[in-house]
Amino acid sequence: MQLYIKEQNTILEAMEMLEKNNKKVLFVLDQNILRAAVTDGDIRRWLMRGGEVKAQVKQVANYQPKYLHEGQAHQAESLMKEYGIEAVPIVDEDLVIKDIIFLDDSEYKREKFAKDISVVIMAGGLGSRLSPYTNILPKPLIPIGDYPIAEHIINRFHSYGCNQFYMIVNYKRNMIKAYFDELKKDYQLEFIAEEKALGTGGGISLLRGKIKETFVLTNCDIVIDDDLTKAYRQHIESNNVITMVCSLKNFTIPYGVVNIGKDGIIESMQEKPNMSFFTNTGCYFVEPDVIEDLAYNEPVDFPSIIERYMDEKKKVGIYPISEDAWLDMGQFDELERMKERLGH
Numbered sequence: 348m349q350l351y352i353k354e355q356n357t358i359l360e361a362m363e364m365l366e367k368n369n370k371k372v373l374f375v376l377d378q379n380i381l382r383a384a385v386t387d388g389d390i391r392r393w394l395m396r397g398g399e400v401k402a403q404v405k406q407v408a409n410y411q412p413k414y415l416h417e418g419q420a421h422q423a424e425s426l427m428k429e430y431g432i433e434a435v436p437i438v439d440e441d442l443v444i445k446d447i448i449f450l451d452d453s454e455y456k457r458e459k460f461a462k463d464i465s466v467v468i469m470a471g472g473l474g475s476r477l478s479p480y481t482n483i484l485p486k487p488l489i490p491i492g493d494y495p496i497a498e499h500i501i502n503r504f505h506s507y508g509c510n511q512f513y514m515i516v517n518y519k520r521n522m523i524k525a526y527f528d529e530l531k532k533d534y535q536l537e538f539i540a541e542e543k544a545l546g547t548g549g550g551i552s553l554l555r556g557k558i559k560e561t562f563v564l565t566n567c568d569i570v571i572d573d574d575l576t577k578a579y580r581q582h583i584e585s586n587n588v589i590t591m592v593c594s595l596k597n598f599t600i601p602y603g604v605v606n607i608g609k610d611g612i613i614e615s616m617q618e619k620p621n622m623s624f625f626t627n628t629g630c631y632f633v634e635p636d637v638i639e640d641l642a643y644n645e646p647v648d649f650p651s652i653i654e655r656y657m658d659e660k661k662k663v664g665i666y667p668i669s670e671d672a673w674l675d676m677g678q679f680d681e682l683e684r685m686k687e688r689l690g691h
Contacts, residue, residue, distance in 0.1 A: 349364045349367055349368050349373075350368055350370065350372075350373060350374060350447065351373065351374055351375075351376050351444075352364060352373045352374070352375055352376075352385065352404055353375065353376065353377075353404070354375055354377070354382070354383075354403060354404055354405035354408070355403055355404070355405075356403065356404050357400065357401050357402065357403060357404070358390055358393065358398070358399070358400050358401070358402050358403070358404060358406070358407060359400040359401060359597070359623060360404075361373055361385055361390060361404050361407075362387075362390060362400070362595065362669055365387055365390075365669070366669050366670070366671045370433060370434060370449060371386055371387045371388075371433045371434075372384055372385070372386045372387075372432070372433050372434050373385050373386075373404075374412070374436060374444065374447075375404060375405075375408050376444075379443050379444075380441065380442050380443060381412065381414060381436060381438055381442045381443070381444055382408075382410065383405075383408035383409055383410045383412055384408065384409050384412035384413075385404055385407055385408045385409065386409075386432075386433070387669075388577070389407045389408065389409060390407055391666075391667050392407075393406065393407040394595075394625075394667045395664075395665065395667065400595070400623045401623075412436070413426060413430055413432060413435060414435060414436045414437070414438050414442075415435055415436075415437050415438070416437070416438060416439070416440070417437055417438070417439055417445060419437070420437055420446070420448060423435045423437075423448040424448075424450075427448075427450045428450075432450075433449060433450050434447050434448065434449045434450065435447070435448050458507075458574065458576045459506075459507050459508035459576065460507050460508050460509065460575075460576055460579050461576075461579065461580070461583075462560065462561075463508055463509060463510050463511070464509060464560060464561055464562055464563060464579070465509070465511045465512070465513065465558050465560075465562040465563070466501070466504045466509050466511070466512050466513070466562065466563045466565065467512075467513045467514075467515065467551060467554065467558075467562055467563065467564045467565070468487070468497060468500060468501070468512065468513070468514045468515065468565055468566075468567050469515050469547055469550060469551075469564065469565070469566050469567060470485070470486070470487040470497060470514050470515060470516050470523065470567035471515050471516050471517030471518060471520075471541045471544070471545070471550055472486065472517075472518065472547075472567075473486075473518050474486030474489075474518070474568070477489065477676070477682065484519070484522070485516075485518055485519035485520070485522055485523055486567060486568055487514070487516075487523055487567045487568075488522060488523060488526055489676065489682075491676070491685055491686055491689045492686065492689055495526065496567065496568060496570075496676060496685075497514070497523070497527075497567050498527075498530075499570055499689055500565060500567065500569075500570060501534070501536070503570060503571075504563065504565075505533075505534050507575065507576065509534070509563070510533075510534045510535060511534070511535050511537075512534060512535065512536045512537070513536075513537050513538075513539055513554060513557070513558075514527075514536060514537070514538050514539065514567075515539045515540075515541060515545075515550035515551070515553065516538050516539070516540055516541070517540070517541040517544065517545075517550075520538070520540055523538070524538055539553045539554060541553070542644075543644075543646070544646060545644070545645070545646045545647070546646045546647050546648040546649075547566070547629075547648045547649045547650075548641070548647045548648050548649035548650075548651065548652045549641070549644070549645055549646045549647045549648075551564065551633075551637070551638050551641065552638065552641040552642065552643045552644060552645065553643075553644065554638050555638055555639060555641075555643060558635050558638060559635055560635060561579075561582065561583065561632060561633065561634055561635070562632075562633055562635065563575075563630070563631070563632060563633070564630070564631045564632075564633050564649070565629065565630045565631070566629035566630070568629075568675060568676045569628055569629050569630060569673065569674060569675045569676070570674040570685070570689065571592055571628060571630050571668065571672060571673060571674075572671075572672045572673075572674060572688070573668045573669070573672040575592070575630075577666075578590065578592060578632060578666040579632060581664070581666055582632040582664070582666070585662065585664050586662055587632070587634075587662045587663060587664040588633075588634050588636065588637065588656050588661045588662055588663060589631055589632070589633050589634070589637065589652075589653055589656065589663045589664075590631060590632040590633075590663075590664045590665065590666050591627055591628075591630075591631050591653070591663070591664070591665050591666070592628045592630040592631065592632075592665070592666050592668060593625040593626060593627060593628060593665045593666065593667050593668070594625065594626055594628050594667075594668050594669070594670055594672065594673035595623060595624075595625055595667060595668070595669060595670050596623070596624055596625070596626050596670055597621060597622070597623050597670060598621070598622045598623075598624075599619055599620070599621050599622075600619060600620055600621075600622065601619060602619065603616060603617065603618045603619065604616070604617045604618075604620050625665065625667060627650070628668070628673045628675070629675070631649070632666075637652065637656075674688055674689065
């Protein structure tokens with residue numbers, strides 16, 4: 348398990364290590380001596396300030412990490428709870444780490460949202476990228492293991508304490524309704540039927556008068572495998588109109604890239620350069636005013652709604668997650684990856 352990192356490593360390398368160790372924290376060592384700690388939260392705050400993923404870890408690390416000395420391990424649990432941290436290193440008198448005690452996630456239930464917020468699932472599309480599957484089944488009912496994708500989404504948000512769900516449906520909507528009508532549910536699910544295609548945003552206009560507080564809007568083909576209570580808190584504290592959950596994507600261009608200057612002179616060359624960028628996952632925290640501002644029953648895509656608020660200088664923010672935390676079944680290779688992760 349990779350738990351140690353150096354100051355000179357990049358933030359991108361730290362993110363990759365955090366994905367692999369699944370412990371949310373790395374410890375910065377200098378000649379085996381504890382110098383600092385870096386968490387997923389430290390990195391997230393750096394990225395939200397516009398920091399580069401190619402910057403060094405020392406730019407984000409906490410150089411006053413919490414630790415305990417040998418013989419104090421019995422204090423670890425109370426220390427972690429007091430400071431809201433995931434792990435405590437046990438060090439000797441020279442600050443060399445001898446052991447690490449982790450907060451055992453299995454002993455705790457998933458943290459819930461501060462309020463029972465509504466969840467709106469956009470499920471009206473044709474799912475043409477998954478044809479021919481979607482020629483037979485609507486996309487929300489494509490099975491991932493023992494359950495269709497829409498049920499996975501609902502169950503995950505239900506574990507956050509959400510009890511009111513709205514599903515905006517159009518294509519093969521009677522099949523979707525029939526499936527969920529047969530389920531024994533301990534939550535409320537209301538279907539909102541589009542009579543014409545309204546895009547990824549227009550359908551929420553049909554919810555006018557139904558939602559009075561912050562809500563989640565999500566596509567019906569994605570799962571966010573991250574702690575979204577932090578995203579909700581950030582949305583509220585930032586006073587955003589919309590907060591978009593964004594995933595970091597790393598892409599290696601499989602060719603040598605040539606940069607050309609004046610008169611056809613080669614300025615530089617890069618062999619298979621790596622690009623890092625954030626992409627929209629299709630999950631948002633949204634204020635109810637967005638519903639009221641929309642033209643009723645008129646087609647519009649949600650990114651266009653976001654751009655309008657940006658033009659009006661309204662606060663639209665992002666909540667960054669790692670590449671591995673976004674599961675999207677919109678394409679066949681990603682569908683197989685999702686089955687591997689959720690299909691047990």
